[in-house]
Amino acid sequence: MTQTIQAVRGMNDILPDDAALWERLEEVVRSWAHAYGYRNIRTPLLEHTALFRRAIGETTDIVEKEMYSFVDELNGESLTLRPEATASTVRAAVEHSLLHHGPQRLWYAGPMFRHERPQKGRYRQFHQIGAEALGFPGPDVDAELILMCARLWDDLGIEGVRLQLNSLGAPAERRAHRAALVAHLERHADDLDADSRRRLATNPLRVLDSKNPALRPIIATAPKLLDHLGAESLRHFEGLQAILQDAGLPFEIDHHLVRGLDYYNLTVFEWVTDRLGAQGTVCGGGRYDGLFEQIGGKPAPAIGFALGVERLLALVLDAGGPVPPTPQDVYLVHQGDAADRFAFVVAERLRDHGFSVAHHCGGGSFKAQMRRANASGAQMAVIVGDDEAAAGAASVKPLRDERPQVRLPLDALPDGLSQLLYADDS
RNA sequence: GUGGCUAUAGCUCAGGGGUAGAGCAUCGGAUUGUGAUUCCGAGGGUCGUCGGUUCGAUACCGACUAGCCACCCCA
Numbered sequence: 001m002t003q004t005i006q007a008v009r010g011m012n013d014i015l016p017d018d019a020a021l022w023e024r025l026e027e028v029v030r031s032w033a034h035a036y037g038y039r040n041i042r043t044p045l046l047e048h049t050a051l052f053r054r055a056i057g058e059t060t061d062i063v064e065k066e067m068y069s070f071v072d073e074l075n076g077e078s079l080t081l082r083p084e085a086t087a088s089t090v091r092a093a094v095e096h097s098l099l100h101h102g103p104q105r106l107w108y109a110g111p112m113f114r115h116e117r118p119q120k121g122r123y124r125q126f127h128q129i130g131a132e133a134l135g136f137p138g139p140d141v142d143a144e145l146i147l148m149c150a151r152l153w154d155d156l157g158i159e160g161v162r163l164q165l166n167s168l169g170a171p172a173e174r175r176a177h178r179a180a181l182v183a184h185l186e187r188h189a190d191d192l193d194a195d196s197r198r199r200l201a202t203n204p205l206r207v208l209d210s211k212n213p214a215l216r217p218i219i220a221t222a223p224k225l226l227d228h229l230g231a232e233s234l235r236h237f238e239g240l241q242a243i244l245q246d247a248g249l250p251f252e253i254d255h256h257l258v259r260g261l262d263y264y265n266l267t268v269f270e271w272v273t274d275r276l277g278a279q280g281t282v283c284g285g286g287r288y289d290g291l292f293e294q295i296g297g298k299p300a301p302a303i304g305f306a307l308g309v310e311r312l313l314a315l316v317l318d319a320g321g322p323v324p325p326t327p328q329d330v331y332l333v334h335q336g337d338a339a340d341r342f343a344f345v346v347a348e349r350l351r352d353h354g355f356s357v358a359h360h361c362g363g364g365s366f367k368a369q370m371r372r373a374n375a376s377g378a379q380m381a382v383i384v385g386d387d388e389a390a391a392g393a394a395s396v397k398p399l400r401d402e403r404p405q406v407r408l409p410l411d412a413l414p415d416g417l418s419q420l421l422y423a424d425d426s
Numbered sequence: 427g428u429g430g431c432u433a434u435a436g437c438u439c440a441g442g443g444g445u446a447g448a449g450c451a452u453c454g455g456a457u458u459g460u461g462a463u464u465c466c467g468a469g470g471g472u473c474g475u476c477g478g479u480u481c482g483a484u485a486c487c488g489a490c491u492a493g494c495c496a497c498c499c500c501a
Contacts, residue, residue: 006491006492009491009492009493065427065498065499066499066500083501084501112501114500114501116427116498116499116500117427117428118492118493118494119493119494119495119496120494120495122500122501126501128501130501195498206499259500259501261500261501270501281500281501282501283501284500284501285501305501306501307501308501311501333459333460333461335459336459365454365459366459366460367454367455367459367460367461368453368454369460369461370459370460370461371460371461371462372461373460373461374461374462375461375462381460381461383459383460385459386459387459395459395460397460397461399461399462405460
Protein backbone atom coordinates (compact mmCIF):
# COMPACT_ATOMS: atom_id res chain seq x y z
CA MET A 1 0.00 0.00 0.00
CA THR A 2 1.29 3.45 -0.82
CA GLN A 3 1.87 5.77 2.05
CA THR A 4 -0.57 8.60 2.41
CA ILE A 5 0.80 12.09 2.09
CA GLN A 6 -0.42 14.68 4.52
CA ALA A 7 -0.25 18.43 4.51
CA VAL A 8 3.00 20.10 5.53
CA ARG A 9 3.14 20.77 9.24
CA GLY A 10 1.40 23.93 10.30
CA MET A 11 -0.35 24.30 6.95
CA ASN A 12 -4.06 23.75 7.04
CA ASP A 13 -6.73 22.90 4.54
CA ILE A 14 -9.70 25.19 4.75
CA LEU A 15 -12.58 22.86 4.02
CA PRO A 16 -15.85 24.00 2.43
CA ASP A 17 -17.74 24.34 5.71
CA ASP A 18 -15.10 26.77 6.98
CA ALA A 19 -14.38 28.33 3.62
CA ALA A 20 -17.92 29.70 3.57
CA LEU A 21 -16.98 31.85 6.54
CA TRP A 22 -13.75 32.92 4.86
CA GLU A 23 -15.69 33.97 1.78
CA ARG A 24 -18.06 36.03 3.87
CA LEU A 25 -15.12 37.71 5.58
CA GLU A 26 -13.51 38.47 2.23
CA GLU A 27 -16.70 40.13 1.01
CA VAL A 28 -16.90 42.29 4.13
CA VAL A 29 -13.23 43.21 3.85
CA ARG A 30 -13.45 44.18 0.19
CA SER A 31 -16.24 46.65 0.71
CA TRP A 32 -14.70 47.90 3.95
CA ALA A 33 -11.38 48.70 2.24
CA HIS A 34 -13.24 50.34 -0.61
CA ALA A 35 -15.18 52.48 1.82
CA TYR A 36 -11.90 54.06 2.94
CA GLY A 37 -10.48 54.44 -0.55
CA TYR A 38 -7.90 51.68 -0.23
CA ARG A 39 -7.00 49.79 -3.39
CA ASN A 40 -5.93 46.19 -3.55
CA ILE A 41 -2.34 45.14 -4.19
CA ARG A 42 -1.13 41.58 -4.72
CA THR A 43 2.54 40.87 -4.33
CA PRO A 44 4.33 37.53 -4.73
CA LEU A 45 4.45 35.04 -1.90
CA LEU A 46 8.16 34.61 -2.47
CA GLU A 47 10.78 37.34 -2.18
CA HIS A 48 14.53 37.55 -2.01
CA THR A 49 15.58 36.82 1.54
CA ALA A 50 17.57 40.04 1.54
CA LEU A 51 14.37 42.08 1.39
CA PHE A 52 13.17 40.82 4.75
CA ARG A 53 16.61 40.90 6.31
CA ARG A 54 16.90 44.54 5.42
CA ALA A 55 13.33 45.55 6.18
CA ILE A 56 12.53 43.62 9.32
CA GLY A 57 15.91 43.79 11.00
CA GLU A 58 18.82 41.39 11.22
CA THR A 59 18.49 40.68 14.91
CA THR A 60 14.76 40.18 15.15
CA ASP A 61 13.51 36.70 15.93
CA ILE A 62 11.68 36.59 12.65
CA VAL A 63 14.88 36.94 10.68
CA GLU A 64 17.02 34.93 13.04
CA LYS A 65 14.94 31.81 13.36
CA GLU A 66 11.42 32.09 12.02
CA MET A 67 11.73 32.80 8.34
CA TYR A 68 10.63 30.16 5.90
CA SER A 69 13.70 30.36 3.71
CA PHE A 70 15.30 28.00 1.26
CA VAL A 71 17.75 28.02 -1.59
CA ASP A 72 16.52 28.06 -5.18
CA GLU A 73 18.43 25.16 -6.65
CA LEU A 74 18.32 26.69 -10.07
CA ASN A 75 20.66 29.55 -9.22
CA GLY A 76 21.57 29.30 -5.57
CA GLU A 77 19.54 32.35 -4.55
CA SER A 78 18.14 32.47 -1.05
CA LEU A 79 14.38 32.94 -1.21
CA THR A 80 11.84 33.41 1.58
CA LEU A 81 8.12 32.87 1.83
CA ARG A 82 6.89 36.23 3.02
CA PRO A 83 6.48 36.44 6.80
CA GLU A 84 4.49 39.66 6.41
CA ALA A 85 3.50 41.88 3.54
CA THR A 86 4.66 45.36 4.43
CA ALA A 87 8.17 44.82 3.10
CA SER A 88 6.79 43.40 -0.15
CA THR A 89 4.32 46.24 -0.52
CA VAL A 90 7.01 48.86 -0.05
CA ARG A 91 9.32 46.98 -2.41
CA ALA A 92 6.59 46.98 -5.03
CA ALA A 93 5.87 50.66 -4.46
CA VAL A 94 9.54 51.51 -4.96
CA GLU A 95 10.00 49.15 -7.89
CA HIS A 96 7.03 50.57 -9.77
CA SER A 97 7.30 54.18 -8.57
CA LEU A 98 3.80 54.02 -7.18
CA LEU A 99 4.25 57.24 -5.21
CA HIS A 100 5.29 59.23 -8.25
CA HIS A 101 1.82 60.68 -8.61
CA GLY A 102 1.19 61.10 -4.94
CA PRO A 103 0.43 59.03 -1.88
CA GLN A 104 -1.25 55.65 -2.11
CA ARG A 105 -3.73 53.80 0.05
CA LEU A 106 -3.30 50.06 -0.43
CA TRP A 107 -4.70 46.91 1.11
CA TYR A 108 -3.90 43.25 0.73
CA ALA A 109 -5.00 39.88 1.98
CA GLY A 110 -3.27 36.57 1.71
CA PRO A 111 -1.13 33.86 3.19
CA MET A 112 2.06 34.56 5.14
CA PHE A 113 4.60 32.04 6.41
CA ARG A 114 6.65 31.55 9.52
CA HIS A 115 8.76 28.57 10.38
CA GLU A 116 7.81 28.14 14.02
CA ARG A 117 6.05 25.53 16.05
CA PRO A 118 2.33 25.64 15.39
CA GLN A 119 -0.24 26.26 18.09
CA LYS A 120 -3.74 27.63 18.19
CA GLY A 121 -4.10 30.81 16.15
CA ARG A 122 -0.51 30.51 15.04
CA TYR A 123 0.34 28.43 12.03
CA ARG A 124 3.21 28.12 9.58
CA GLN A 125 0.91 29.29 6.86
CA PHE A 126 -1.36 31.90 8.29
CA HIS A 127 -3.36 34.68 6.73
CA GLN A 128 -3.27 38.39 7.11
CA ILE A 129 -5.33 41.28 5.93
CA GLY A 130 -3.49 44.56 5.95
CA ALA A 131 -3.64 48.15 4.86
CA GLU A 132 -0.77 50.48 4.11
CA ALA A 133 -0.99 54.24 3.67
CA LEU A 134 2.12 55.19 1.72
CA GLY A 135 3.36 58.77 1.43
CA PHE A 136 1.22 60.28 4.18
CA PRO A 137 3.07 61.89 7.11
CA GLY A 138 0.13 61.64 9.53
CA PRO A 139 -1.13 61.87 12.15
CA ASP A 140 -4.43 62.20 10.25
CA VAL A 141 -3.92 59.04 8.27
CA ASP A 142 -2.75 57.24 11.42
CA ALA A 143 -6.14 57.96 12.94
CA GLU A 144 -7.88 56.93 9.74
CA LEU A 145 -6.26 53.52 9.83
CA ILE A 146 -7.15 52.99 13.45
CA LEU A 147 -10.75 54.06 12.92
CA MET A 148 -10.82 51.75 9.94
CA CYS A 149 -9.96 48.82 12.22
CA ALA A 150 -12.68 49.80 14.65
CA ARG A 151 -15.21 49.78 11.83
CA LEU A 152 -14.15 46.32 10.74
CA TRP A 153 -14.76 44.92 14.23
CA ASP A 154 -18.14 46.57 14.04
CA ASP A 155 -18.91 45.21 10.57
CA LEU A 156 -18.02 41.73 11.76
CA GLY A 157 -19.91 41.98 15.04
CA ILE A 158 -16.80 41.47 17.14
CA GLU A 159 -16.68 42.84 20.64
CA GLY A 160 -14.11 43.09 23.38
CA VAL A 161 -11.15 44.16 21.26
CA ARG A 162 -9.18 46.93 22.99
CA LEU A 163 -6.93 49.51 21.36
CA GLN A 164 -3.46 50.07 22.76
CA LEU A 165 -1.36 52.98 21.57
CA ASN A 166 2.16 54.20 21.94
CA SER A 167 4.65 56.40 20.18
CA LEU A 168 8.17 55.26 19.49
CA GLY A 169 9.29 58.75 18.48
CA ALA A 170 11.96 59.52 15.95
CA PRO A 171 14.92 57.19 15.54
CA ALA A 172 17.27 59.60 17.35
CA GLU A 173 14.83 59.91 20.27
CA ARG A 174 14.49 56.19 20.34
CA ARG A 175 18.25 55.77 20.43
CA ALA A 176 18.61 58.24 23.29
CA HIS A 177 15.91 56.47 25.24
CA ARG A 178 17.45 53.13 24.47
CA ALA A 179 20.81 54.27 25.80
CA ALA A 180 19.19 55.57 28.99
CA LEU A 181 17.20 52.38 29.34
CA VAL A 182 20.20 50.15 28.88
CA ALA A 183 22.09 52.18 31.48
CA HIS A 184 19.17 51.82 33.89
CA LEU A 185 18.86 48.11 33.32
CA GLU A 186 22.57 47.55 33.63
CA ARG A 187 22.51 49.27 37.00
CA HIS A 188 20.01 46.61 38.06
CA ALA A 189 21.58 43.80 36.09
CA ASP A 190 21.95 41.64 39.17
CA ASP A 191 18.20 41.70 39.78
CA LEU A 192 17.22 40.79 36.24
CA ASP A 193 16.16 37.29 35.31
CA ALA A 194 17.88 35.30 32.59
CA ASP A 195 15.34 36.22 29.92
CA SER A 196 15.65 39.89 30.60
CA ARG A 197 19.43 39.77 30.65
CA ARG A 198 19.33 38.18 27.23
CA ARG A 199 16.89 40.78 26.00
CA LEU A 200 19.07 43.51 27.43
CA ALA A 201 21.60 42.54 24.81
CA THR A 202 19.22 41.88 21.92
CA ASN A 203 16.16 44.06 22.39
CA PRO A 204 16.18 46.08 25.62
CA LEU A 205 12.72 47.56 24.98
CA ARG A 206 11.33 44.08 25.33
CA VAL A 207 12.48 43.90 28.94
CA LEU A 208 9.68 46.34 29.70
CA ASP A 209 7.21 43.69 28.58
CA SER A 210 8.45 41.09 31.04
CA LYS A 211 5.68 39.29 32.88
CA ASN A 212 7.96 38.57 35.84
CA PRO A 213 6.45 40.44 38.84
CA ALA A 214 9.85 40.60 40.53
CA LEU A 215 10.99 43.02 37.85
CA ARG A 216 8.12 45.41 38.33
CA PRO A 217 10.03 47.94 40.44
CA ILE A 218 12.84 48.06 37.89
CA ILE A 219 10.38 48.49 35.06
CA ALA A 220 8.39 51.12 36.90
CA THR A 221 11.42 53.29 37.45
CA ALA A 222 12.82 52.79 33.97
CA PRO A 223 13.19 55.85 31.77
CA LYS A 224 10.06 56.35 29.71
CA LEU A 225 10.21 56.70 25.98
CA LEU A 226 7.58 59.42 26.19
CA ASP A 227 10.01 61.58 28.18
CA HIS A 228 12.50 61.39 25.36
CA LEU A 229 10.12 62.45 22.65
CA GLY A 230 10.84 65.79 21.06
CA ALA A 231 8.22 68.48 20.44
CA GLU A 232 7.48 67.25 16.94
CA SER A 233 6.95 63.66 17.97
CA LEU A 234 4.74 64.74 20.85
CA ARG A 235 2.68 66.91 18.56
CA HIS A 236 2.18 63.94 16.24
CA PHE A 237 1.14 61.67 19.08
CA GLU A 238 -1.21 64.24 20.59
CA GLY A 239 -2.69 64.99 17.20
CA LEU A 240 -3.55 61.36 16.78
CA GLN A 241 -5.10 61.13 20.22
CA ALA A 242 -7.21 64.23 19.60
CA ILE A 243 -8.76 62.72 16.47
CA LEU A 244 -9.48 59.44 18.23
CA GLN A 245 -11.08 61.29 21.10
CA ASP A 246 -13.23 63.33 18.71
CA ALA A 247 -14.30 60.07 17.14
CA GLY A 248 -15.23 58.71 20.55
CA LEU A 249 -12.87 55.78 20.19
CA PRO A 250 -11.47 54.65 23.53
CA PHE A 251 -7.80 53.69 23.78
CA GLU A 252 -5.14 52.90 26.33
CA ILE A 253 -1.66 54.33 26.12
CA ASP A 254 0.73 51.51 26.79
CA HIS A 255 4.24 52.83 27.35
CA HIS A 256 5.56 49.33 27.03
CA LEU A 257 4.00 48.67 23.66
CA VAL A 258 6.88 47.98 21.34
CA ARG A 259 6.44 46.27 18.07
CA GLY A 260 8.78 43.46 17.24
CA LEU A 261 9.90 44.81 13.93
CA ASP A 262 12.78 47.26 13.63
CA TYR A 263 11.20 49.50 11.06
CA TYR A 264 8.60 51.22 13.23
CA ASN A 265 8.71 54.83 14.45
CA LEU A 266 6.21 57.27 16.00
CA THR A 267 2.74 55.73 16.11
CA VAL A 268 2.43 52.07 17.04
CA PHE A 269 -0.78 50.32 17.99
CA GLU A 270 -2.27 46.95 18.72
CA TRP A 271 -5.78 45.63 19.06
CA VAL A 272 -5.86 42.97 21.75
CA THR A 273 -8.36 40.56 23.22
CA ASP A 274 -8.27 38.20 26.14
CA ARG A 275 -10.48 35.65 24.42
CA LEU A 276 -7.81 33.84 22.45
CA GLY A 277 -5.51 32.39 25.07
CA ALA A 278 -1.89 33.25 24.60
CA GLN A 279 -2.37 34.76 21.16
CA GLY A 280 -4.05 37.96 22.25
CA THR A 281 -3.04 40.34 19.50
CA VAL A 282 -5.58 40.48 16.72
CA CYS A 283 -4.16 43.38 14.81
CA GLY A 284 -0.98 45.36 14.99
CA GLY A 285 0.50 48.23 13.11
CA GLY A 286 2.54 51.32 13.13
CA ARG A 287 4.36 54.03 11.28
CA TYR A 288 7.49 53.12 9.34
CA ASP A 289 8.79 56.36 7.88
CA GLY A 290 12.29 54.98 7.37
CA LEU A 291 11.46 51.82 5.49
CA PHE A 292 11.39 53.22 1.95
CA GLU A 293 14.89 54.55 2.35
CA GLN A 294 16.02 51.40 4.10
CA ILE A 295 15.19 49.24 1.13
CA GLY A 296 16.66 51.66 -1.37
CA GLY A 297 13.78 53.89 -2.37
CA LYS A 298 13.26 57.62 -2.09
CA PRO A 299 12.30 58.51 1.47
CA ALA A 300 8.55 58.47 2.09
CA PRO A 301 6.47 58.41 5.24
CA ALA A 302 4.15 55.45 5.64
CA ILE A 303 2.00 53.60 8.11
CA GLY A 304 0.14 50.34 8.03
CA PHE A 305 -1.35 47.51 9.99
CA ALA A 306 -1.94 43.81 9.57
CA LEU A 307 -4.49 41.58 11.21
CA GLY A 308 -4.48 37.85 11.63
CA VAL A 309 -7.37 36.24 9.80
CA GLU A 310 -7.36 33.00 11.82
CA ARG A 311 -7.61 34.97 15.04
CA LEU A 312 -10.21 37.27 13.60
CA LEU A 313 -12.37 34.31 12.55
CA ALA A 314 -11.97 32.77 15.99
CA LEU A 315 -13.47 35.98 17.35
CA VAL A 316 -16.25 36.01 14.77
CA LEU A 317 -17.17 32.46 15.77
CA ASP A 318 -16.95 33.46 19.41
CA ALA A 319 -19.32 36.35 18.78
CA GLY A 320 -21.99 34.83 16.59
CA GLY A 321 -21.35 31.25 15.67
CA PRO A 322 -20.94 29.92 12.17
CA VAL A 323 -22.79 31.45 9.27
CA PRO A 324 -25.42 29.28 7.66
CA PRO A 325 -24.41 28.24 4.16
CA THR A 326 -26.13 29.97 1.28
CA PRO A 327 -28.75 27.50 0.08
CA GLN A 328 -29.06 26.47 -3.54
CA ASP A 329 -32.30 27.37 -5.30
CA VAL A 330 -32.86 24.02 -6.93
CA TYR A 331 -31.83 20.38 -6.66
CA LEU A 332 -32.64 18.67 -9.92
CA VAL A 333 -33.99 15.14 -9.62
CA HIS A 334 -34.43 13.06 -12.75
CA GLN A 335 -35.10 9.46 -13.67
CA GLY A 336 -35.54 7.65 -16.97
CA ASP A 337 -33.50 7.73 -20.18
CA ALA A 338 -35.41 10.56 -21.78
CA ALA A 339 -35.58 12.45 -18.50
CA ASP A 340 -31.85 12.16 -17.87
CA ARG A 341 -31.22 13.97 -21.15
CA PHE A 342 -34.03 16.48 -20.78
CA ALA A 343 -32.75 17.31 -17.30
CA PHE A 344 -29.76 19.07 -18.83
CA VAL A 345 -32.07 21.26 -20.89
CA VAL A 346 -34.00 22.16 -17.77
CA ALA A 347 -30.87 22.83 -15.70
CA GLU A 348 -29.27 25.11 -18.25
CA ARG A 349 -32.54 26.93 -18.87
CA LEU A 350 -32.83 27.65 -15.14
CA ARG A 351 -29.22 28.83 -14.95
CA ASP A 352 -29.89 31.10 -17.94
CA HIS A 353 -32.39 32.80 -15.67
CA GLY A 354 -29.95 33.11 -12.79
CA PHE A 355 -31.06 30.24 -10.61
CA SER A 356 -28.48 28.10 -8.85
CA VAL A 357 -29.04 24.48 -9.71
CA ALA A 358 -27.48 21.34 -8.27
CA HIS A 359 -27.98 18.72 -10.94
CA HIS A 360 -28.15 15.22 -9.50
CA CYS A 361 -25.39 13.09 -10.99
CA GLY A 362 -24.55 9.46 -10.49
CA GLY A 363 -27.93 7.83 -10.78
CA GLY A 364 -29.61 6.20 -7.82
CA SER A 365 -33.20 5.51 -6.93
CA PHE A 366 -35.76 8.25 -6.95
CA LYS A 367 -35.99 8.03 -3.21
CA ALA A 368 -32.24 8.39 -2.86
CA GLN A 369 -32.28 11.42 -5.11
CA MET A 370 -35.02 13.04 -3.05
CA ARG A 371 -33.04 12.36 0.08
CA ARG A 372 -30.07 14.10 -1.46
CA ALA A 373 -32.27 16.97 -2.53
CA ASN A 374 -33.40 17.46 1.03
CA ALA A 375 -29.94 17.08 2.51
CA SER A 376 -28.46 19.55 0.02
CA GLY A 377 -30.37 22.36 1.66
CA ALA A 378 -31.88 23.43 -1.66
CA GLN A 379 -35.15 25.34 -1.52
CA MET A 380 -36.88 23.42 -4.30
CA ALA A 381 -36.66 20.03 -5.86
CA VAL A 382 -37.24 20.21 -9.59
CA ILE A 383 -38.35 16.80 -10.77
CA VAL A 384 -38.03 15.50 -14.29
CA GLY A 385 -39.36 12.02 -15.02
CA ASP A 386 -40.16 10.52 -18.38
CA ASP A 387 -43.70 11.92 -18.07
CA GLU A 388 -42.34 15.44 -17.76
CA ALA A 389 -39.74 14.85 -20.43
CA ALA A 390 -42.41 13.68 -22.86
CA ALA A 391 -44.49 16.77 -22.08
CA GLY A 392 -41.55 19.19 -22.09
CA ALA A 393 -42.28 20.09 -18.50
CA ALA A 394 -40.89 19.81 -14.98
CA SER A 395 -42.42 19.49 -11.52
CA VAL A 396 -41.38 21.82 -8.73
CA LYS A 397 -41.66 20.64 -5.16
CA PRO A 398 -40.94 23.03 -2.28
CA LEU A 399 -38.71 21.28 0.22
CA ARG A 400 -38.80 23.76 3.09
CA ASP A 401 -42.52 24.07 3.62
CA GLU A 402 -45.72 22.21 2.87
CA ARG A 403 -46.79 23.98 -0.29
CA PRO A 404 -47.93 21.53 -2.95
CA GLN A 405 -45.85 20.38 -5.88
CA VAL A 406 -46.68 22.06 -9.19
CA ARG A 407 -46.02 20.93 -12.74
CA LEU A 408 -44.96 23.58 -15.26
CA PRO A 409 -44.10 23.57 -18.96
CA LEU A 410 -40.45 24.43 -19.59
CA ASP A 411 -41.21 27.95 -20.82
CA ALA A 412 -43.22 28.77 -17.72
CA LEU A 413 -40.71 27.18 -15.36
CA PRO A 414 -38.45 30.18 -14.58
CA ASP A 415 -41.34 32.48 -13.71
CA GLY A 416 -43.14 29.79 -11.76
CA LEU A 417 -39.99 29.02 -9.84
CA SER A 418 -39.46 32.70 -9.04
CA GLN A 419 -42.94 32.91 -7.60
CA LEU A 420 -42.41 29.85 -5.46
CA LEU A 421 -39.01 31.06 -4.27
CA TYR A 422 -39.68 34.71 -3.66
CA ALA A 423 -43.42 35.14 -3.19
CA ASP A 424 -44.36 36.34 0.27
CA ASP A 425 -46.30 33.69 2.07
CA SER A 426 -48.40 36.38 3.73
C1' G B 427 13.64 25.87 19.11
C1' U B 428 12.05 24.02 24.61
C1' G B 429 8.46 21.63 27.94
C1' G B 430 3.64 19.12 29.18
C1' C B 431 -0.59 16.41 27.29
C1' U B 432 -2.78 13.61 23.26
C1' A B 433 -3.38 10.09 18.72
C1' U B 434 -9.12 3.95 18.43
C1' A B 435 -14.80 4.29 12.42
C1' G B 436 -16.27 10.32 8.49
C1' C B 437 -17.23 13.11 13.63
C1' U B 438 -17.40 12.90 19.29
C1' C B 439 -15.47 9.34 22.35
C1' A B 440 -15.52 4.48 25.53
C1' G B 441 -12.46 0.15 26.16
C1' G B 442 -8.45 -2.94 27.36
C1' G B 443 -1.84 -8.09 27.03
C1' G B 444 -5.66 -13.07 23.82
C1' U B 445 -6.53 -9.82 16.87
C1' A B 446 -12.49 -4.05 18.56
C1' G B 447 -17.42 -0.87 20.71
C1' A B 448 -21.35 3.22 21.34
C1' G B 449 -23.80 7.65 19.73
C1' C B 450 -24.10 10.68 15.59
C1' A B 451 -23.16 10.56 10.37
C1' U B 452 -23.24 7.46 5.69
C1' C B 453 -25.69 3.79 2.53
C1' G B 454 -29.93 0.43 1.52
C1' G B 455 -35.03 -1.21 2.51
C1' A B 456 -40.39 -0.44 4.58
C1' U B 457 -44.54 -2.57 -3.25
C1' U B 458 -44.73 1.00 -8.90
C1' G B 459 -42.01 8.51 -9.33
C1' U B 460 -41.54 11.97 -3.62
C1' G B 461 -37.28 14.29 1.17
C1' A B 462 -36.53 15.74 6.75
C1' U B 463 -39.73 12.27 11.58
C1' U B 464 -40.34 6.55 12.68
C1' C B 465 -39.06 1.26 12.00
C1' C B 466 -35.63 -2.53 10.00
C1' G B 467 -30.91 -3.66 7.98
C1' A B 468 -25.79 -2.87 6.02
C1' G B 469 -20.98 -1.02 5.19
C1' G B 470 -16.88 1.14 7.38
C1' G B 471 -10.97 0.67 11.55
C1' U B 472 -3.37 -3.28 9.76
C1' C B 473 -6.58 1.10 17.24
C1' G B 474 -1.08 7.60 13.77
C1' U B 475 3.86 5.24 11.65
C1' C B 476 8.22 2.33 12.58
C1' G B 477 10.88 -0.60 15.97
C1' G B 478 11.38 -3.22 20.87
C1' U B 479 9.48 -6.47 25.12
C1' U B 480 6.14 -10.84 24.94
C1' C B 481 3.94 -17.31 23.05
C1' G B 482 0.84 -13.16 21.57
C1' A B 483 0.62 -5.78 21.30
C1' U B 484 -4.32 -1.75 19.50
C1' A B 485 -2.97 -1.90 24.90
C1' C B 486 3.62 -1.94 27.90
C1' C B 487 8.50 0.70 26.26
C1' G B 488 11.28 3.82 22.62
C1' A B 489 11.75 6.77 18.34
C1' C B 490 9.29 9.34 14.60
C1' U B 491 5.03 12.00 12.64
C1' A B 492 0.93 15.02 13.67
C1' G B 493 -2.40 17.82 16.97
C1' C B 494 -3.44 20.62 21.45
C1' C B 495 -1.56 23.84 25.48
C1' A B 496 2.26 26.83 27.29
C1' C B 497 7.28 29.09 26.92
C1' C B 498 10.53 31.89 23.57
C1' C B 499 8.80 35.35 20.25
C1' C B 500 5.21 37.59 17.49
C1' A B 501 0.76 39.85 13.14
